[in-house]
Amino acid sequence: MIVVKNLNKFYNNNKILNNISFKINDGKICAILGKSGSGKSTLLSCINGLEKFQSGEIYIDNQLINTLDEKALRIARKNIGMIFQNYILISRKNVYDNIALPMQCWGYDKNIIDLKVKSLAKLVGLFDKLYVKPNELSGGQKQRVAIARALSLEPKYLLCDECTSALDEGTTESILKLLKELNEKLNITIIIVTHEMNVVRAICDEIYYIKNGEISNLFSASEFFLNDDFRLNKSGLEFSLYIKNYEKYTQIFYDLSKILNNPYEIISTNYHHFNNTSTMQINISINEIDKNTFLDLLKSLDITYKQKDDSVW
Ligand code: ADP
Ligand code: MG
Secondary structure (H helix, E strand, O other), X not given: OEEEEEEEEEEOOEEEEEEEEEEEOOOOXXXXXXXXXXOHHHHHHHHOOOOOOOEEEEEEOOEEHHHOOHHHHHHHHOOEEEEEOOOOOOOOOOXXXXXXXXXXXXXXXXXXXXXXXXXXXXXXXXXXXXXOOHHHOOHHHHHHHHHHHHHOOOOOEEEEXXXXXXXXXXXXXXXXXXXXXXXXXXXXXXXXXXXXXXXXXXXXXXXXXXEOOEEEEEEEHHHHEOOOOOOEOOOXXXXXXXXXXXXXXXXXXXXXXXXXXXXXXXXXXXXXEEOOEEEEEEEEEEEHHHHHHHHHHHHHOOOEEEEOOOOOO
């Protein structure tokens, strides 16, 4: 279990994380959402001991990591695998050696490394690519190498920092599917930092959201989305917006991303053609807490809307 208590982190005089407390239970897939610059990567770096922080406590399996000396920290970090948006593979080494690297650094026996590299390559679906160099791989394949490398020391936790943000939709889906499989097969606890809602929707059990340096536990994912179609749950309010021009369309989503406290979900879009004009209907779900802000925005942009009412929807 990872427990973060009253964490405060500054860069110079800028407070990046403000008294953050939360915990992540074993075996879960947890999302940390937030806009760019909100402190997500900083939080992960504090958890894996790469960044020091000014006050607070981080416990990993009841071990307080911020007081560990370098050697103890190195051992603690063995238990935490990391993957990143840009894979950080070594371009001159082949897939085999990239996966083997952490084990080589720890001085593992050659035969053990060989077995482990091959079994990991199988696990991530890259057995036939063991002897090629990273530049011969697609983005998704590179991320698979990075995942295998992150798993090589058999960590209990896998921290993923925007690990699908550079991938197209289909590849993202396949990487998320792999993460879910790893979570189930290896019982590894996964923390995914992302700004992409579809990632959360696909595989996460728990959702945290960072804004203005503070973290909130939104809902458990099963509460957040309806199970069958991943819509926002009862605490989400659904609206239809009727928009006549594209400028308004871009304007509203630009504004929404700035002013809403919580993620929103675009459920579907339709076009209606009538008398030579076409109107775009956007069905959107927002968090109840954001209702007034949302309605004010619609008014200021002069957008026609209808709140979902089961009798007419
Ligand atoms: P996110 O991952 O959510 O995009 P980051 O954790 O990378 O956000 O950054 C949070 C804030 O901290 C940003 O304003 C960023 O500019 C600042 N920051 C990140 N790393 C450093 C650093 N090493 N020195 C100074 N400021 C930093
Ligand atoms: Mg980041």
